Amino acid sequence: MRLLIQTATATGGAAAAALQSQYSQSQYNYSSMREDDIELAIKVVIVGNGGVGKSSMIQRYCKGIFTKDYKKTIGVDFLERQIEIDGEDVRIMLWDTAGQEEFDCITKAYYRGAQASVLVFSTTDRASFDAIKEWKRKVENECNEIPTVIVQNKIDLIEQAVVSADEVETLAKMLNCRLIRTSVKEDINVASVFRYLATKCHQLMTQSYDQANNSSSQNNATHPPFSSTPTISAFSPTFTKSSSGTIVLRPAKKGSGSSAARKRKIVLKKCGIL
Numbered sequence: 001m002r003l004l005i006q007t008a009t010a011t012g013g014a015a016a017a018a019l020q021s022q023y024s025q026s027q028y029n030y031s032s033m034r035e036d037d038i039e040l041a042i043k044v045v046i047v048g049n050g051g052v053g054k055s056s057m058i059q060r061y062c063k064g065i066f067t068k069d070y071k072k073t074i075g076v077d078f079l080e081r082q083i084e085i086d087g088e089d090v091r092i093m094l095w096d097t098a099g100q101e102e103f104d105c106i107t108k109a110y111y112r113g114a115q116a117s118v119l120v121f122s123t124t125d126r127a128s129f130d131a132i133k134e135w136k137r138k139v140e141n142e143c144n145e146i147p148t149v150i151v152q153n154k155i156d157l158i159e160q161a162v163v164s165a166d167e168v169e170t171l172a173k174m175l176n177c178r179l180i181r182t183s184v185k186e187d188i189n190v191a192s193v194f195r196y197l198a199t200k201c202h203q204l205m206t207q208s209y210d211q212a213n214n215s216s217s218q219n220n221a222t223h224p225p226f227s228s229t230p231t232i233s234a235f236s237p238t239f240t241k242s243s244s245g246t247i248v249l250r251p252a253k254k255g256s257g258s259s260a261a262r263k264r265k266i267v268l269k270k271c272g273i274l
């Protein structure tokens, strides 16, 4: 089964517009759609103070590169990568937001519809650690409670650490988030962050999809599944909120071939900025 969860609910900006249009291009013929024809995509927002390594992390994960230069993100960027979870294709859409407060009013619009978030701070920047609670609050304001990882980045600089291991673990427990320590520079644990979140979301979404399917098949006589509307809302406690978690089903791309061929293609697929 492949599910496509439409997550591009952000407004404004070329990236969002392109993404929205990509989704809206597909026309649906649900009566002839098979379970195999659906794919799962997850929107993940990466937040944290400026300079902690958010853009570097996304570049590392999606393009396999690291640069020493610091280029401040203006507004929002978007990259994606496809991986396989439990034999299913999962598209992870990574939204890179500017860390500076001056961009807050732009970036928060892009949190909407996110199914997971990454709160990043740097081992060598105390203020970025102290700001984590506030970043969590900002995401929650737009997305409610979603699977979240706290990332302590730049562990290659652990000798210059300005935060103790205890403090970090206590904060992660208090905020009820998984803690992952990374070095984007040395490529340590970066992939684990996104695999963990994708797995979590995949579990939640497939559970909810099954529930929706079961209840819809019970009502089959009057409401054939997916026949009249492409949208299933009220998907799960995590994904029920307003427009977030809107599920849209679309046919698989032409020529996607057998599932074995698809699987061969997907690993480490790189995607450009929209």
Ligand SMILES: Nc1nc2c(ncn2[C@@H]2O[C@H](COP(=O)(O)OP(=O)(O)OP(=O)(O)O)[C@@H](O)[C@H]2O)c(=O)[nH]1
Residues within 6 Å of the ligand: 048, 049, 050, 051, 052, 053, 054, 055, 056, 057, 067, 068, 069, 070, 071, 072, 073, 074, 097, 098, 099, 100, 153, 154, 155, 156, 157, 182, 183, 184, 185, 186
């Ligand atoms: N030593 C070390 N440097 C890193 C690591 N990750 C990122 N950097 C460096 O930290 C600087 C800032 O990285 P960015 O990825 O631009 O930071 P950002 O969080 O996206 O910053 P904003 O766009 O301002 O929000 C760059 O010079 C990176 O090369 C890491 O794991 N270790």
